[in-house]
Amino acid sequence: VTIVGVIWFGGHQVGDGDVEVGTLVAFMSYLMQILMGIVMASFMTIMIPRAAVCAERISEVLATAPAIVSAPGAVTAFPVPGRVEMRDVTFVYEGADARVLAEVSFTVVPGSTTAIVGSTASGKSTVVRLLARLLEASSGQVLVGGVDVREADPEALWAQLGLVPQQPFLFAGTVASNLRLGREEATDDELWKALEVAQAKDFVSAMDGGLEATIAQGGTNVSGGQRQRLAIARALVRRPSILIFDDSFSALDVSTDARLREAMGPATAGITKIVVAQRVSTITGADQILVLDDGHLVGSGTHESLLATCPVYREIVTSQLGAKATA
Ligand SMILES: Nc1ncnc2c1ncn2[C@@H]1O[C@H](COP(=O)(O)OP(=O)(O)OP(=O)(O)O)[C@@H](O)[C@H]1O
Ligand SMILES: [Mg+2]
Incomplete structure (x- = not known):
C-alpha cells in the first residue's frame, strides 16, 4: 500500500514537473530499506520469547544434577573382577x-x-x-x-x-x-x-x-x-x-x-x-x-x-x- 501510494502521488508530481523521476526512485529505495527494517523488527518480537523458552528448557537439562554421584572415598578397584x-x-x-x-x-x-x-x-x-x-x-x-x-x-x-x-x-x-x-x-x-x-x-x-x-x-x-x-x-x-x-x-x-x-x-x-x-x-x-x-x-x-x-x-x-x- 505504501509503495502504491508513493507511486500514485509521486507519479502526479513527476507529471507536473515538480519532482524528477530519479528522486522518486531514490525515495522508493530508501523507503524499502526502512520497511524491511520494520519487518525484521516485528519478526524479532516473535522469535525472542520463543528463544527464551527454548533457552530455559536447555539450561534446565544442563543444570540437572545426576542422581548417582561418586561418593568421597568411592572404591575404584574391584577385588574379584567378573563376580x-x-x-x-x-x-x-x-x-x-x-x-x-x-x-x-x-x-x-x-x-x-x-x-x-x-x-x-x-x-x-x-x-x-x-x-x-x-x-x-x-x-x-x-x-x-x-x-x-x-x-x-x-x-x-x-x-x-x-x-x-x-x-x-x-x-x-x-x-x-x-x-x-x-x-x-x-x-x-x-x-x-x-x-x-x-x-x-x-x-x-x-x-x-x-x-x-x-x-x-x-x-x-x-x-x-x-x-x-x-x-x-x-x-x-x-x-x-x-x-x-x-x-x-x-x-x-x-x-x-x-x-x-x-x-x-x-x-x-x-x-x-x-x-x-x-x-x-x-x-x-x-x-x-x-x-x-x-x-x-x-x-x-x-x-x-x-x-x-x-x-x-x-x-x-x-x-x-x-x-x-x-x-
Ligand atoms: N520405570 C518404571 N516405573 C515404574 N514401574 C516400572 C518401570 N519399569 C518397569 N516397571 C514395572 O516393573 C515390572 C518389571 O518390569 P521389567 O522391565 O523388569 O520386566 P521384564 O521382565 O524385563 O519384562 P520384558 O520381558 O517385557 O522385558 C513391570 O511390572 C513394570 O510395569
Ligand atoms: Mg525387559
Whole structure:
C-alpha cells in the first residue's frame, strides 16, 4: 500500500514537473530499506520469547544434577573382577506400591554364563538395571566385582560392564563413532573383529562407506536386528569383565542367533556373561539359569536340574519346545 501510494502521488508530481523521476526512485529505495527494517523488527518480537523458552528448557537439562554421584572415598578397584552377587534385593519403583523384585539372591561366578528367564514384566530388566546401578535397590545389596555398587565409583563400575540394553540406542554419527563409544582408542581392526563376532560384518561392509557409513539419530536408518547387532559389537569393543545382554537376541532370526552364540564363545572366554532371553534354545547351555516369576526368584540351576525341580521353568520350556522336550 505504501509503495502504491508513493507511486500514485509521486507519479502526479513527476507529471507536473515538480519532482524528477530519479528522486522518486531514490525515495522508493530508501523507503524499502526502512520497511524491511520494520519487518525484521516485528519478526524479532516473535522469535525472542520463543528463544527464551527454548533457552530455559536447555539450561534446565544442563543444570540437572545426576542422581548417582561418586561418593568421597568411592572404591575404584574391584577385588574379584567378573563376580556378580545380589543379596536379598527388594525393589520398588518410585511412586509405585507393588514390589517389582522380592528378596532376590544369586551369585554369578567369574567367567560363567548366567541366563535370566521369566515371563513379561517378571522383573528381568530391573535386575539388569540394578546391576549397572541405573537403579538402586530399596533394600538388600548388589555387589559387582566384590564391591557394593553403592560404594563403587560409578565410572569405575561402568568400566567393568558391557551392557546391551533391551532398546539399544545408536547416536547420530558413523558406525565407527558409535562403536568407539565402547572404547575410544579401539583400532579399526578391533572394530571389525567385534562386528564379525556380532554377525554385523556383512551388512556393515555392504553399507556405503563401511565403518564410516552414517548412522541417523537413534539408529533409525538400520533395521531393528542390525541395531541390536551394532549394540552387541559396541559392548564387545569395550572388553569389559562382565557382559550383560538384555533380550539382545530377540530381533535376530534363529540361524543368525546360533552363529552369533557360536562366535561369541571363544571371543568372550573368561568374561562373565549375563543373558536375559526369551528363547529357550539361547539359554540351555548356560552354567546357571535364574527363573523369575513376578519378581520372585523361583528357581536357579542348570537346564536339566530346573526341568526336574522348577514347574515354572518346565512350563516355559514346554510352551516353546513342546511336551517331549521336558520328558
Ligand atoms: N520405570 C518404571 N516405573 C515404574 N514401574 C516400572 C518401570 N519399569 C518397569 N516397571 C514395572 O516393573 C515390572 C518389571 O518390569 P521389567 O522391565 O523388569 O520386566 P521384564 O521382565 O524385563 O519384562 P520384558 O520381558 O517385557 O522385558 C513391570 O511390572 C513394570 O510395569
Ligand atoms: Mg525387559
